[in-house]
Structure formats: structure tokens, C-alpha cells
Amino acid sequence: MRLEPKPAPSLAVTLLYPAGAILATILIASLLVLAAGANPFSVFGLVLKGAAGSQFALVETLTRATPLIFTGLAVAVAFRARLWNIGAEAQLYAGAVITVVLGTGALPLPAPILLPLLAIAAAIAGALLLLGPAVLKVRFGVDEVVTTLLLNFIMLLFVSMLLEGVLKDPMGLGWPKSQSLIAEARLPRIIGNRRLHYGFVLALACSAAVWFVMKKTALGYEMRAVGHNAQAARFAGMPVNAILFKTALLSGGLAALAGFSEVAGLKGNLTLDLSPGFGYSGIVVAMLAMLNPLGVVVAAIFVAGVFVGADAMSRSAGVPSYIANVMVATALLTMVTAIMLSRYRVRWR
């Protein structure tokens, strides 16, 4: 087997690759469903119904997609500049911690002032958290994959410490959870009593903003140049280190907004199970979107749909909802393969 480079395909062809990857994912997952003794058609029918079969299902999917859009954008931005941020999970929790610290009564402000303030404070916390690994990378050549990945565990333990200590809710019956946010710090809901909140709108706005930055601004141009060839970018006079720092700030900030949005929009307090791996799933989302900020929204809704749909399916079909994790992980692998196939032609002999 050999690989030959291909010229850049058209947009329509480019879109075929993620579609093919998703199809391959479903085929592979079908084998597992068969192994579990169920009918793949009925199982995937149930997944689809659970993800988008009713207004309730659709709203659930979009609610679940919200943090994934933020973390997906964070990863897409960083990967574009070849800053391998695997630590969106940690940055998410940093944003959540700040939201809880400032939003449980410390700042008695009206909602229109308090909410932007919380969002900005959360973003700054996440941005600074990623700045550390970026500085280590630039100054000492420390691999940011290692540092950002390990920071996830450090952050989780740190949050655990906070929830058992200073942030512990005295009224929480001993559970490791924080106090609840004050009413002014809660993001309002969009449709009546449904769980979908304005964090989703913020996520869409961020996606558009990131698209604008990447396409239309000098910073986006610099980030892409550094990602493609840092040596040439440096030679052309681009401040490569500063660009990497700005990328880190942007990426960390976006991931932290996921934490803000989950706490202020959905949960209202902080617990250790705030994120079932949204930071890691963000990598899948960004890859499925081929790092395109607008594609991230579509990919996040797809991944969220798989999780939400699988939950509903497992209740009625008896196939464990872990099938969703398998599907998302498989989607990452098939997508990486598809991206390779979009760039190279495979010759078999």
C-alpha cells in the first residue's frame, strides 16, 4: 500500500469525507450492536428518535451540544496553529470554578452586568491556565500534549479539593458540591421550561466570531501561517511566540466558556461530574469539523445527538449506552482516516 499526494479537492468533495467517516462509524458500531444481540436498524432508529425524534429530544441534543461547541472551537483554534491543546477539560473546570466563586453572591450585581462579567472572568481563567503550557513550550520546548493532558487530572483533583473545602455547600448534606448560583448569575432559558439556555446562543456567536477571526483578521492569518510552517512564519517577521500565546489565550478562553455555560445555564452549581469528558469530546468535534469553526457547530450537534440518542435507546432496547462512547471514539478514528484519504490517494498492489 502506498500514498500519493492529491491536489486540494473541491468543497463538495471535501464534505463527502466526514459523511463517509460517519457512515463507516455506523457500520462498525452495527457490528457491536449485533454482538450485543440486538437489531442494528431498530437500535439506530431508536438512537435517531432519541436524539431528534421530538421537540424534547432535539432540545436535549442542543443542550448537550452547547459545551461541545465551546470545547470544539477551543481545540480547532489551537490545532490550527499546531498548539496541541488536549486540556480543554481542565480549562472548562477553571471557567466553572470562577463562575461559582463569583456567581454565588460575591458580586451582588444585576444580571445584564453580572452575566457578561462572569463569562469574561471564566474565559480569563481558562486562558491563563493554557498560557502556562504555552510558555513552557515556547521557552523550554516542553511538549504541550503532555502538560495540557496532565493538567486535566491536576485540575480535577484541585476542584475536588475545593468542593471538599472552601467551596463546599454548607447546606449540601455532605455532598461535594458548591453553593448554588444566585438568580442573577443564571443564564435564562430559551424555550419556556425546556433545559436549553442562552449558553447555546453564546456558543453560536462564538463560532461565528472564531470563523471571522480565522478568515478575516491578521491574527487568524498568523495563526494559520504558524500552524503550517512556523519556521517560514518566523522568517517572514511574524512574532511566532506571541502568536502562540494569543492562540493559547483564545483557545483556553473558549474552553472555559463551556464551564461557565454549563454552570450558569444548566447545573446552577459545581460538582465533580459537571463534565463527562466534554474537553476530550471537543477533540473529536474539532476533527470531525476538520477544524472549521462553523463545522464545529454541526459536528457538536452530531456528537451530542449520539450521546443523547444512545441514552434514550439503551432505556428501551437494552443495549448499553456505552455504545455512544464507542461510536464517538470510532468517529474520531474514521475521521482521521478520512482526512488522510482526502489528502492522499492510496495505491494498492
Add this chain to the structure above:
Amino acid sequence: MTAAPVLRLAAITKRFGPLTANDAISLDLAKGEVIALLGENGAGKTTLMNILFGHYVADEGTVEAFGKTLPPGDPRAALDAGVGMVHQHFTLADNMSVLENIVLGTEPLFAPRLRRKQARDRIRKLASDFGLQVDPDRQVANLTVGERQRVEILKALYRDARILILDEPTAVLTPLETDALFATLRKLVADGMSVIFISHKLHEVLAISDRVVVLRGGKVVGERRTSGATRGELASLMVGQDIERPAIAPPVTGAALLSLRAASTRAPDLRTQLASIDLDLNTGEIAGIAGVSGNGQAALSGVLSGTVPVVSGTFEIAGRPVSIWTPSASLASGIARIPEDRHAVGAIGDMSVMENVISEQYRTRRFSRTGLMDWHAARTFAEEVIRDYDVRCPGPDARIRLLSGGNMQKLILGRALDPEPAIILANQPTRGLDVGAIAYVHKRLLEARARGAAILLISEDLDELLTLSDRVLVMSEGRLSPPSMRGERSVREIGELMAGRGEVLPSPRSRGEGARRADEGRHHAP
């Protein structure tokens, strides 16, 4: 040579989409023969060799080695049939020894020690038989480019190659190393080896080959016995037109725009540093730096590009000492840079032509305001450069990686020369380019000189250096020789300085009389 050919390419055709890279090319190679394959960039030489070696599959035609047809697309079969290829970009593993690199792929990974010893002995014998001196136990990372090439040739010999293909083998070599390579090739040929030698350089082609096959636009346009061929004839076959020799007017030298005094560098990633050099770049003049690669040219080029700081001595531009020194400061002081490695440093391969031409100027008001890019202006500029510099490419949106070396260099030239820079650093500006592109680059540099730019030309091509430079300085072990004016030093004298282990010869003015007289017809030395 009437015996059956050892290698026969029969009517090879290869198309890439609408482009026909090879159009019914036929070629016979006899035992003990050296064929030179001559052609411009994009003439189809490399494609043809890749088909022969099985990297590509031809759309039509067959490859026969020693009377047997090779299965298409199978490098293994080509290797087994005795075809060895030395690529332009070497394919060695840096972290392994010479021995390991050579035996790699010829035996099981966990070979017993005894076989290692046999292999080492065999390599030593091949090396001494054919003048390919290199220690089998050294690590490849520590070898010079010339030594690496020897390892590549040894690799082919170790696999019992009877046909050797060399793709631009001299592009990376010093004149001395080139001579050594030719000596090796002659020994190999005497031993029955057949060689295909791909090159742009006419004098090398004439020196080493028995027969020259000229490709243009994917077709064989001419075939000559080397003994009866002339340089001019081959050149016009290759480019399809007479090469325009730039007429060199005498320099109108003005003030020193850039000056280094006792300047030294200490850049951690460079092997040779500048050791207290003096250099003036004057307006309207080309200063040429001759020297074997690796003698401090990278440091000097880095100093002008802004990537290497001067740690002692003085560095002045337009009479003002340089303080903070970065690539952007270098650009801001009006220095245009044509880097040595256009792929790794000069261009961002996966970005478009448009995105590449603005990479040094995107922060100016012309291309961005308050951080917002003006892509319309960028596109206009890209179209200008494509038109003014005759860049052959599909358009501003084409990925620059898809351009040929010559077209990429024209684009870099267009980027560097706009808006008219006061100082130009041209580091190996024509390396790997075809004759037409070389003439074009020379013409542009001379135009810049005519309008008063101060140009520093660093080149390993002595012909080029002596043709273009008003003043020549020789670099050796980080030091610069005193300058000589055009035609003052003979090639032999410059060669001595290049090899000279640091000792400074007496002033060239007292020695260069003969050379000056000989060149009087062509040049107007002041």
C-alpha cells in the same frame, strides 16, 4: 556500443490530470554508458525517473531492465533488477550509523553480529574500490552533505546495482566534492556500471556523460553524443531559445548602506559562527560571498535576515547602529531576503500564493487595517507578482506547494523586491533552478543593482558569483577574505582562499594583473 541495452524505456507516457508530464519517451541505456538527462524544471525528468524506479505507474509504455520487463509501480522489483537511485533529497535515517543505513532493508532486523562484520568489510571494500571514503560506524547525523551522498551511492552498490540513477547529484556539492563524485562515477563506469545523470548544469553534463538526452515539455527534443555537442547547442535545445546573457554595466557605487565591523555571532543552532568579519554593502553594487557551504554563510545570512544577532563588533545600517534585531526589524530597515531554503523557510507550502506573497507585509496599511485583512488588496498584489514575474501557476489561490522550484523562486523574488528594497540578501538564489529561471533571477538582481540597491549575493555557483559580483569576498571558517574587484582574482586564487585554512593571502591587487587583463574585454573593473 552495440550490445543489447541494459535498460530500455519504451514510449513512456504519464499524465497528471490535464498535464502530460511524459509524452511517449523512449530511451536506451547501454552497459558502461553515462547518459545525461537534461531539461528545465518541469520538463519531466524526475517523473520519468520515478516511473523507472516504480514510484509512479506509467499510463502507457514499459520499462525493461536486462531484457526483462519490470512490473509497474514496484520499487522492490526495480531494486532487485539492479536499479539504484540517489535522490536529490537523501533518504537516510539520521540517528543510525552509516552501516545500519546501508544494510537497512537487505537483511532481517535482528541480524547476528557475524553478518554485521561481513557487511562492514564489504562496505569498506566498495568504499576503497570506488573512492567513496566514509567510516561505516559514524552516525549519519554527523556527516557532511557530500559524505551523505557517498552513503547513498554505497547503499545502491551494496544492493548490487548495475544501473545508477543520480537526480541532481551536484546541486548540494562543493566543486571539490563534485570532482570526487565524477572520479567515483568514472571508476564505476569502468567497472561496467551504467549511469543516468540528471542535471541542469551544462558543464557537468559535458564533463561526465557519453550521451545527452534533452527533455522539454515532457518530450525528448534532442539527443547528442557528448563528444560532438556544444554548450550553446544544448542550452538552446533545453530552453528552446537562446539564453539571454545579462549585460553588466559598471557599478555606480555610492555610500555604504550596511556595514559590519569586527562582527561576530554566537548562535547556538549554527555550526560555524562569524569570527570578526568586516563587510560593507554599498548602494548600486553586488557583493558576492564565495566559499564552501558551511563556512559561516548561514550565520552571515542570518545576521542580515534578523534571525542571528551580532554579539560583538558593530553593525550599522545607513550609518545608524542596529539595536533590537529581529526578522521584522530587518524587513523594516529595508532588507529584502531571498532565503537559501525556499521550501522550509521561504514559503508556507500549504498556504496559497496570495497568502504567501503578503507574508512579509501583511501588517502594513496596504494589506490590513486595525487587524483586519484586506484580502482584495492581497489578491491584486498576488496577481501583479504573477504577471510581472512571469510565475506559471493556476492563480492566486493555488497552494504554493504545487509550484515548481523556479516558479516558487520567482514568487519569492516578487515578494522580496516589492516595494523596492534598499538592501537585498540573495542566498543561493538560483540553486536547483533551470537555465531560464536562473537568467531571470540574474536579470532581476541586476535591475535592482541598477536602481541603486546594495546586494549581498551568497552562492556556491562560482560562475554565477563571478558573473554578477562587483566585489568578491571569500568566506572560510567564519572569516572573510579582503575583497577583490571584478576580475581581479582568478578562479584558482578564489579556490585557494576557499580551501585556505584561515591564512590571508597577500592583497589581490598585487596579484591579479593577469586575470584582470584576460577579462578586460568583458568587464569594466574600476
